[in-house]
Amino acid sequence: MAELATYEGAATIEKVASLCRRRGFVYPSSDIYGGLGSAYDYGHYGVLLKQNVKAAWQRSLAQERDDVVLLDSTIILNPKVWVASGHVGGFSDPLIDCRTCKQRFRADHIATAQCGKRPSKPPGGTPDCDLTEAREFNLMFETYLGPMHETADKVYLRPETAQGIFINFKNVTSSLRVKPPFGIAQIGKSFRNEITPGNFLFRTREFEQMEMEFFVPPGEAQHWFEFWVNARRQWYLDLGLRESHLRVRAHDVDELSHYSSGTSDLEYLFPIGWSELEGIANRGDFDLRAHAEHSGTKLEWIGQDERYVPHVIEPAAGADRAALSFLVDAYDEEEVGGEPRVVLRFHPRLAPVKVAVLPLVGKDEGLVGKARPLYEDLRRAMSAEYDDSASIGKRYRRQDEIGTPWALTIDHQTLEDDTVTIRDRDSLAQERIPIAGARELLLDRLEQPWHPRP
Ligand code: GAP
Numbered sequence: 001m002a003e004l005a006t007y008e009g010a011a012t013i014e015k016v017a018s019l020c021r022r023r024g025f026v027y028p029s030s031d032i033y034g035g036l037g038s039a040y041d042y043g044h045y046g047v048l049l050k051q052n053v054k055a056a057w058q059r060s061l062a063q064e065r066d067d068v069v070l071l072d073s074t075i076i077l078n079p080k081v082w083v084a085s086g087h088v089g090g091f092s093d094p095l096i097d098c099r100t101c102k103q104r105f106r107a108d109h110i111a112t113a114q115c116g117k118r119p120s121k122p123p124g125g126t127p128d129c130d131l132t133e134a135r136e137f138n139l140m141f142e143t144y145l146g147p148m149h150e151t152a153d154k155v156y157l158r159p160e161t162a163q164g165i166f167i168n169f170k171n172v173t174s175s176l177r178v179k180p181p182f183g184i185a186q187i188g189k190s191f192r193n194e195i196t197p198g199n200f201l202f203r204t205r206e207f208e209q210m211e212m213e214f215f216v217p218p219g220e221a222q223h224w225f226e227f228w229v230n231a232r233r234q235w236y237l238d239l240g241l242r243e244s245h246l247r248v249r250a251h252d253v254d255e256l257s258h259y260s261s262g263t264s265d266l267e268y269l270f271p272i273g274w275s276e277l278e279g280i281a282n283r284g285d286f287d288l289r290a291h292a293e294h295s296g297t298k299l300e301w302i303g304q305d306e307r308y309v310p311h312v313i314e315p316a317a318g319a320d321r322a323a324l325s326f327l328v329d330a331y332d333e334e335e336v337g338g339e340p341r342v343v344l345r346f347h348p349r350l351a352p353v354k355v356a357v358l359p360l361v362g363k364d365e366g367l368v369g370k371a372r373p374l375y376e377d378l379r380r381a382m383s384a385e386y387d388d389s390a391s392i393g394k395r396y397r398r399q400d401e402i403g404t405p406w407a408l409t410i411d412h413q414t415l416e417d418d419t420v421t422i423r424d425r426d427s428l429a430q431e432r433i434p435i436a437g438a439r440e441l442l443l444d445r446l447e448q449p450w451h452p453r454p
Helices: 013-022 044-063 080-084 107-112 162-166 169-175 218-238 286-295 319-330 365-378 392-402 412-417 435-447
Strands: 026-028 040-042 068-071 092-097 104-106 135-138 142-144 154-156 182-191 206-216 246-250 262-270 273-284 311-318 331-336 339-344 355-359 384-386 406-410 419-424 430-434
Touching (some): 013 319, 044 206, 044 218, 080 286, 092 107, 104 107, 162 206, 206 319, 218 246, 218 311, 262 319, 273 286, 273 319, 319 331, 339 392, 355 365, 355 392, 365 384, 406 435, 412 419, 419 435
Parallel strands (some): 355 384, 355 406
Antiparallel strands (some): 142 154, 331 339
């Protein structure tokens, strides 16, 4: 299949951000105070969506495998961790300031950046531009432990969840039944003082990561690297991302991080172009050796007749960036019966709400008497919503815009034969099903494979 050059579909980052705000997925943070650059708060549906993304990740890694265990380490670690990991010395981006327009640019992105003056040119492109030399700018947020702001108390908000895993290697191997190859997976917030955040949830300064460190015998590293590149690619496809918009890109040698002997990015074709969704790195024994050296604690695997420092394969994903890719991929516009329809065609397992229960006439006691018990039964098993306001058409549109895959409508026939119509978000097909089997039918559909539109 020839690779696409530009995003195909109705989505733009702006349209998705606007829908997210209008429908209660994501709001600009600190809105009433004028916002805070590139920071976002998740509303009700956004919380549910991101929870579903994280749950799907955890399910595929920990629940459906027997060689991965979980961890939740602290955000603030002993600062020596970041010296050993190389972050204090080297987690920086080259920064250039313009003394005239006061804009800041990443030196490695300057060719594609826009100068602050109008008409916009690349920085340095106008006679007024007055650029500084590039300086290294460390991306770690600093804070202080305790009341005294003294150098000795300086700590960092973690810029990745990975290091919390490496420093727990000994705890995990001595307390749980694990043996290489095995993984430790962690979901949690990370913080980077990005010079150029932007594109909505794509790059923010506070974000959530989903990382796994998979510890393997050194001779098996290449095998497991390839395994995890394929497995992680398949995870996105199984959750509905269009295959035409997903690719694997191996890093060139000069792109590799200091710890990596091989990295492949999974890239998604966002409306802003092909961009990193997740990185899978072969970190070798860099981290365990570095922490062993700096802490004085041996970090190795000791088996019956073997002893070695495992190598590490790391699939490192972002929960917010993954959620953005699912939002963008799901976003669609079409015309139905002469009316425009915006719909989020989420995989049902990712959809914030699985089913809406809609009495055809909200004030009809007979219909409500059937609809409420059905809703209360369904919500025990899945995220469900009851809506008896506005016309049925408006209620369908609202559910389409939050991506609810199924709507159950209770009408006058329900009073006669205890059946309801089930409306499919994507095909708009409606069929009658008995109320008694509705819950099992939906639970069964949630387990079925699902395919995005062609
Ligand atoms: N431990 C390796 C590591 O952190 P990374 O490529 O820097 O690797 C992994 O980050 C993933 O975390 C990225 O692929 C992306 O999904 C997410 N991520 C990184 N920086 C981010 C940011 N500023 N905003 C949102 N997501 C980010």
